[in-house]
Amino acid sequence: MIKEVIVVEGRDDITAVKRAVEAELISVSGFGINEKVINKIREAQKRRGVIIFTDPDFAGEKIRKIITKRVPNCKHAYISQKEGNKNGNIGVENASPETIIKALEAAKFEVQEKRKVFDVKDMIFFKLTANIRAKERRDALGNELGIGYGNSAQFITRLNNYGIVKEEFIEALEKINKEMNYGGFDD
Template identity: 75%
Template sequence: MIKEVIVVEGRDDVTAVKRAVDAEVIAVGGFGINAKVIGRIKEAQKRQGVIVLTDPDFAGEKIRRIIAKRVPGIKHAYITQKEGSKDGDIGVENASPETIIRALQSAKCEIKDKREEFNVQDLIFFGLTGDNKAKERREALGRELGIGYSNSSQFITRLNNYGITREEFIEALKRIEIGEK
């Protein structure tokens, strides 16, 4: 699995990257990049490192510059316009898995073992799934840990991929429980 979190523009890019490699991926939503997304990217950079892989066009380069300006120390992966072109459309979503792998390797991505510290039983035990307040608790905990809101399955993946320790998890839960009272 790729250690760094890959940052792309949109959902189709996420699909293309996940077809090529096993990695945590953040989609910025094009120019809709906001403080919440930048916060997630900063947290990802702090915990695992970040590789930005945007479309080889003006918009992609602008998004890349915005991220690089706000999040120091990130890595950059590039594909060419030719590699990302299909039927007149240019984007990461059009690149072959081999092209994406080459771009990530050129960015000096690191490989790590897949981590499975957390599982669905943890979410059930701590009321993060299967409970009428589970969604709100996941949202609060995601905010507290800097990994954002997601459904139960994706939450487990993020906890593991971001390297959250059991101690961090418990401490963050304690802080949100204090806020609930």
């Protein structure tokens, strides 16, 4: 059983997560996040901790930001758009139980103090921006690190906010380079 309470967007997400793990869940009913739901999430955070697990799309990211702003110190779990895609419909409800388990195991806290370990120069050097395969590489790396997909600016923020260290970053990058046949940083 997962210790933390998992916050998802809707009923279908609850069904998918319960197929994968035994856990208590709260649904925010999409953008229906009202004060009652926020208070429920706050109480869960105080008692057991919370993992925010929203869809890998614009709406999911917006919901994640609303909750994070109002309920600090939550963990964040992510799946890639590819892992949550079924016939063009993207969401947690479409992810396999294995993918859901992996995402929840990789859930991370945001670091409270501001860090600036990664910047645009790193993104360019490691071909995570300004490269024809940059989007694909960020998606694979975000999945490997458990921080989800983001555009270049979002990705830098997540690397810094989730306390990713250079060694962890390099190790994950080398792994995806092998898996995706990139052949290294020069590809």
